[in-house]
Amino acid sequence: MSAPAAGRYVGQSVHRKEDPRLLTGHGRYIDDVVLPRLLHAAFVRSDLPSAVIRSIDTRAALELEGVVAVLTGADLNPGAGTLQPSMMAENPDAIVPPLKPLADGDVRFVGDPVAVVIAESRAIAEDAVELVDVDYEPREAVASMEAAIADGAPVVHPELGSNVAMDIALPENPELEAAFASAAHVVTERLVQHRHTPVPMETRGIVASYDRVTDQLEVWLSTQGPHEARRAFSRVAGIPERHVHVRMGDVGGGFGQKFFTPREEQTIVCVAKHLGASVKWIEDRRENLLASNHARSDIATVSVALDAEGHILGMKFDHLEEAGAWPVGGTGGTGPFAAMLLPGPYKVPKVWWRSRVVWTNTCGRGAYRGPWMFESVAREEIMDFAARASGIDPLELRRRNVVADDAQPFTTATGMTFDRVTPATTLEQAARVLGYDDFRAQQASARAEGRLLGLGIGLYIEPTSTPAATLGVEAATVRVESGGGVTVFLGTAAHGQSIETTMAQVVAEHLGVDYDDVKVVQGDTDRTPFGGGTGGSRTAVIAGNATREAALKVRDMVVEVAAHMLEAAPEDLEVAEGRIAVRGTPVRNVSLADVAAAVHNAGTGLPSDTPRLLEATGRYETPSPTWSNACHICTVEVHPVTGQVEILRYVVSEDCGRMLNPMVVEGQVHGGVVQGIGGVLYEHFVYDESGNPLTTTFLDYLLPTAAESPRIEIDHVVTDGPNPSGVKGMGEGGAIGSVPAVFNAVADALAQVGATVTEQPLTPVRLVEALEAVGA
Amino acid sequence: MAEHHVHCVVNGAKQRGIVESRTTLADFLREGLGLTGTHLACEHGVCGACTVLVDGKAVRACLMLAVQADGHEVTTVEGIASPDGTLSPVQQAFVDCHGLQCGFCTPGFVVSVTSFLEANPDPTEAEIREGISGNLCRCTGYQGIVEAVKLAAARMRDGAGVGQ
Numbered sequence A: 001m002s003a004p005a006a007g008r009y010v011g012q013s014v015h016r017k018e019d020p021r022l023l024t025g026h027g028r029y030i031d032d033v034v035l036p037r038l039l040h041a042a043f044v045r046s047d048l049p050s051a052v053i054r055s056i057d058t059r060a061a062l063e064l065e066g067v068v069a070v071l072t073g074a075d076l077n078p079g080a081g082t083l084q085p086s087m088m089a090e091n092p093d094a095i096v097p098p099l100k101p102l103a104d105g106d107v108r109f110v111g112d113p114v115a116v117v118i119a120e121s122r123a124i125a126e127d128a129v130e131l132v133d134v135d136y137e138p139r140e141a142v143a144s145m146e147a148a149i150a151d152g153a154p155v156v157h158p159e160l161g162s163n164v165a166m167d168i169a170l171p172e173n174p175e176l177e178a179a180f181a182s183a184a185h186v187v188t189e190r191l192v193q194h195r196h197t198p199v200p201m202e203t204r205g206i207v208a209s210y211d212r213v214t215d216q217l218e219v220w221l222s223t224q225g226p227h228e229a230r231r232a233f234s235r236v237a238g239i240p241e242r243h244v245h246v247r248m249g250d251v252g253g254g255f256g257q258k259f260f261t262p263r264e265e266q267t268i269v270c271v272a273k274h275l276g277a278s279v280k281w282i283e284d285r286r287e288n289l290l291a292s293n294h295a296r297s298d299i300a301t302v303s304v305a306l307d308a309e310g311h312i313l314g315m316k317f318d319h320l321e322e323a324g325a326w327p328v329g330g331t332g333g334t335g336p337f338a339a340m341l342l343p344g345p346y347k348v349p350k351v352w353w354r355s356r357v358v359w360t361n362t363c364g365r366g367a368y369r370g371p372w373m374f375e376s377v378a379r380e381e382i383m384d385f386a387a388r389a390s391g392i393d394p395l396e397l398r399r400r401n402v403v404a405d406d407a408q409p410f411t412t413a414t415g416m417t418f419d420r421v422t423p424a425t426t427l428e429q430a431a432r433v434l435g436y437d438d439f440r441a442q443q444a445s446a447r448a449e450g451r452l453l454g455l456g457i458g459l460y461i462e463p464t465s466t467p468a469a470t471l472g473v474e475a476a477t478v479r480v481e482s483g484g485g486v487t488v489f490l491g492t493a494a495h496g497q498s499i500e501t502t503m504a505q506v507v508a509e510h511l512g513v514d515y516d517d518v519k520v521v522q523g524d525t526d527r528t529p530f531g532g533g534t535g536g537s538r539t540a541v542i543a544g545n546a547t548r549e550a551a552l553k554v555r556d557m558v559v560e561v562a563a564h565m566l567e568a569a570p571e572d573l574e575v576a577e578g579r580i581a582v583r584g585t586p587v588r589n590v591s592l593a594d595v596a597a598a599v600h601n602a603g604t605g606l607p608s609d610t611p612r613l614l615e616a617t618g619r620y621e622t623p624s625p626t627w628s629n630a631c632h633i634c635t636v637e638v639h640p641v642t643g644q645v646e647i648l649r650y651v652v653s654e655d656c657g658r659m660l661n662p663m664v665v666e667g668q669v670h671g672g673v674v675q676g677i678g679g680v681l682y683e684h685f686v687y688d689e690s691g692n693p694l695t696t697t698f699l700d701y702l703l704p705t706a707a708e709s710p711r712i713e714i715d716h717v718v719t720d721g722p723n724p725s726g727v728k729g730m731g732e733g734g735a736i737g738s739v740p741a742v743f744n745a746v747a748d749a750l751a752q753v754g755a756t757v758t759e760q761p762l763t764p765v766r767l768v769e770a771l772e773a774v775g776a
Numbered sequence B: 001m002a003e004h005h006v007h008c009v010v011n012g013a014k015q016r017g018i019v020e021s022r023t024t025l026a027d028f029l030r031e032g033l034g035l036t037g038t039h040l041a042c043e044h045g046v047c048g049a050c051t052v053l054v055d056g057k058a059v060r061a062c063l064m065l066a067v068q069a070d071g072h073e074v075t076t077v078e079g080i081a082s083p084d085g086t087l088s089p090v091q092q093a094f095v096d097c098h099g100l101q102c103g104f105c106t107p108g109f110v111v112s113v114t115s116f117l118e119a120n121p122d123p124t125e126a127e128i129r130e131g132i133s134g135n136l137c138r139c140t141g142y143q144g145i146v147e148a149v150k151l152a153a154a155r156m157r158d159g160a161g162v163g164q
């Protein structure tokens, strides 16, 4: 498939507008915000996984010089509104535990905020935290899903009566059972993805300032969604939405953790209102690892049935998803959505699934880059088990089952309709770039020398820009300023995605101005249109098409005014690089600055029916998910004695439609892939059996460094997305395909000696044990 | 809490302040001097976001006390570009190679890489990856950063010099 021609700006790897300030220390992140008479907050957190609070003694803390207040649930909880995000708060059927700003008589995980100290400095606040004496009566806790669903298990949320938050299943399907009964091969495995956590390099943080006279709340926030945050703060503190102003500056990553508005931020807003003061809270790393929403933690029994030629006859998926105690965003998981995406890029005639969500006395689950991605883990891993069981090569097995590019639209057995996706093409492209057959030969000769090489494939179709409530729509306002410069106002919330760059490219392209003359404003609820936030791979598609529409509208206005000035027909004019000229007579032209001057000054002779302002708003609503797809192939060497995994090659073939900026697209893939690698090989948030966390520093919670990260080779397939710009979302995909690719590569290496792994993370210890179990 | 006077040179300018014994160099730079380019991402010495140069050597400002900087010269990320704003070869290479996304780790990388290339002006890719492995980045997968170090090294060998 040939790439469509790039535009003058759209499709070019232009330099980022964000870079100069960030490279010189001139960015402004949340901890850089300082206000007069600013107070500092630190939380007293539970060190028990489950306990009743008998009493809280704050006297010693209050006596410390510089301490202003020590607040508990008794101070902040009465009168506080719901802490759930809008999509849960507005849904009467939502399953939500009784979350309050601070612990309400008991604690339900280690890290649960019990009290908050407000002091003149963070150091004093932390000193005072040590002086708050909480008397607990410990209760038995459940620290894993299996413990939580066992008979007689202690209940995490007594109000809800059960540790199963949700249990949905399709009815048994006799046709599927018959297919399994007649299958040549049936493979069933219990597959586990362990708990890890997003770990943005900038932790969470907020500065909240409340004025009692005006009932005005000013907030600076490290967030992925300032407009949703405004709604949340309005609800929790009972302040009208129009009196809540949320701003964000530069944000040091989020990956889903800052998408909704977490509990501590809402609590700090309640504190600011309670005290009528300005309060800052900056999460420290221990708090971030301990108590900021965790991710993953899924177990599924997955079955696939194949006929003798390797065609899939059906799949079964019995899925347990861990919600923790206080998930962010409902149950924090995706449940049935993961099940419905399970067939992915393959023709799977029949599917059965059951989806259960389980409460435990652990940190709550929340979004992390591809929150539903366990479907890809389960499917791609079971495909490789099926390949081994049937003796069909894993690439060949995928070829026999993949949905062809020209067989679309294609509706899965779970009711998802895919169109304009290219899983078959990306599968072949990735295999070609890697040199699939050569690697298999190399693997065999390495084996003869006693070495263990392996190859893994991760093939997936990803829903981007999903039409869910406020997430399905964006508006953008483009304005030509009085001097001819251009500003675009967006409801987006960039935290690394280069939105200032890519949306300026879109405006420059469609309005016909220089990229350097465009400024992007976002992250300010008083200045920008409402937006659902940056996440869910939605900005390029939804905000991008809204921006394009706004730019085209303003271009029409500019042409209309210029037509009067040039005494020409509008259709005879062309706009490029900020000049409007008569086509074929380029000497007859005006600049955008001339047009702006004509509009903004009196006495310029414009008729009354010309535009009064050079400003327009575009809106884009996505009618359905925009499907992206990719194939990841990874090769590894597993050291048979140490269990160490070295990644040899890493190849990605992806189709995200037309790219606004290929450099930015590839950067997103690189980052996502390394997060996935970290998740499979290194990152593990561990609780002991009683619910005590063991990995609350970077010495225990291991992130990949440059030394462990591979060079990633990326190739593109470009199929226009189903929208005017032809784009598809892509921010999450890197973190989806990489997980099964890396897992399958290690499993493939081990399978040569008969060793098996089914659980992540693939630590050296686990691999050595797997090898020892087969005497290898 | 005992208080101490600290006198040091930061980015070429004389600075002084009064700090508690426990105040870290990072907190003194950020809160005492308003130099917020130095970032804190772990405060326990692992991530490298807080890296600054003390007498030309890269150190973690979260692990050093402000009082220890008394009488020394400190360079922060704010002191790496030329006074007229021209980016250093390392900073320019980060622009050219997409070596940053959210930018939170970036000051630490810019300072670490500046120091690394002074010690090793012609590194191999493996040496680069090892050399920057004391700095964590969660966004880039390190690929753009590694490319940037290579490009900066090549340009500096061609005579641009480390801009400071």
Ligand code: FES
Pocket (backbone or CB within 6 Å): B039, B040, B041, B042, B043, B044, B045, B046, B047, B048, B049, B050, B051, B060, B061, B062, B063
């Ligand atoms: S903040 Fe100093 S090393 Fe992480």
Ligand code: FES
Pocket (backbone or CB within 6 Å): A201, A252, A253, A496, B099, B100, B101, B102, B103, B104, B105, B106, B136, B137, B138, B139, B140
């Ligand atoms: S650019 Fe975001 S952490 Fe490195």
